[in-house]
Amino acid sequence: MNKVLSAPQSSKDEMIKRKILQSARTLFIEQGIENVNMHQIAKMAEVGQASLYRRYTEKGDICMEIVLEECQPLFDDVKAYxxxxxxxxxxxxxxxxxxxxxxxxxxxxxxxxxxSRATPGYRPLQSPLYQFMRTTFRELLTEAVERGDVTAVDVFYTVEVLLAALHNIDFHIRDHGFSTEKILLGLHRIFIEGLKK
Structure with missing residues (x-):
């Protein structure tokens, strides 16, 4: 009986959540994240303030959810590969x-x-994106060590250095004018060829 009653409620909650996230995404793109407040999001989503705050206590929580949605295709692609x-x-x-x-x-x-910068307690290398990549890189490097494919390496430290390099990609492309090809060749030389036995 409870399952029958909870299904429509769950569907309604999901619909409200989708409206909130879509409205926030639209407003953020049109006006800039820093120029949007919770009241505007509720108004565009056509939900009450109470309904909005029951789901998200602040704008940063909405940003975090959108970041997770934006990153999901990458997570799925990496896992499938x-x-x-x-x-x-x-x-x-x-x-x-x-x-x-x-x-x-x-x-x-x-x-x-x-x-990401608008999320609560912004720490880029602790974001869901970097946590996912951290776990993936650690598992792969650990496997390489166990198979004897790499020289003696501190897996945890090497992964943190790799993440730090990856975190600055926008800086390297925009400010230094490095091409994606140049960046990938450099990463390959340091983190792939440099680790091989």
Whole structure:
């Protein structure tokens, strides 16, 4: 009985959530994230303030949810690739994941960075995007160590250095004028060729 009653409520909640996120996304793009407030989001979504605040206590919470949605295609792509490529050498798989990340960031950097900076307690390398990449890189490097494919390496430190390099991609592209190809070649030289036995 409860399951029958909860299904429509769950569907209604999901619909309200979608309206809020879509309205926020539209407002953020049109006006800039810093120029949008919770009242505007509620008004555009046509939901009451109480309904909005029951789901999100502040604008940064909405930003965090949008960041997760924006990153989900990358997460799915990486997972699917790794599931289908177990027969490929580990360091080659690692490099393909790096390529996927760089390509994703190049296409999404200004928007994603603005959203991330508006999230509560903004710490870029602790965001869901970097947590996912951290876990993925650690698993791949650990496998490479166990297989004897790499020289003695501190997996945790190496992953943090790789994440720091990846985090500055927008700076390297915009301010230094490095091409994506140049960045990927450099990352390959340091983190793939540099680690091979």
């Amino acid at each position: 790794l599931d289908q490529s177990t027969d490929i050498p580990v360091l080659d798989r690692l490099y393909q994941v790096i390529i996927k990340f760089v390509t994703f960031m190049e296409a999404n950097v200004p928007w994603l960075c603005s959203l």
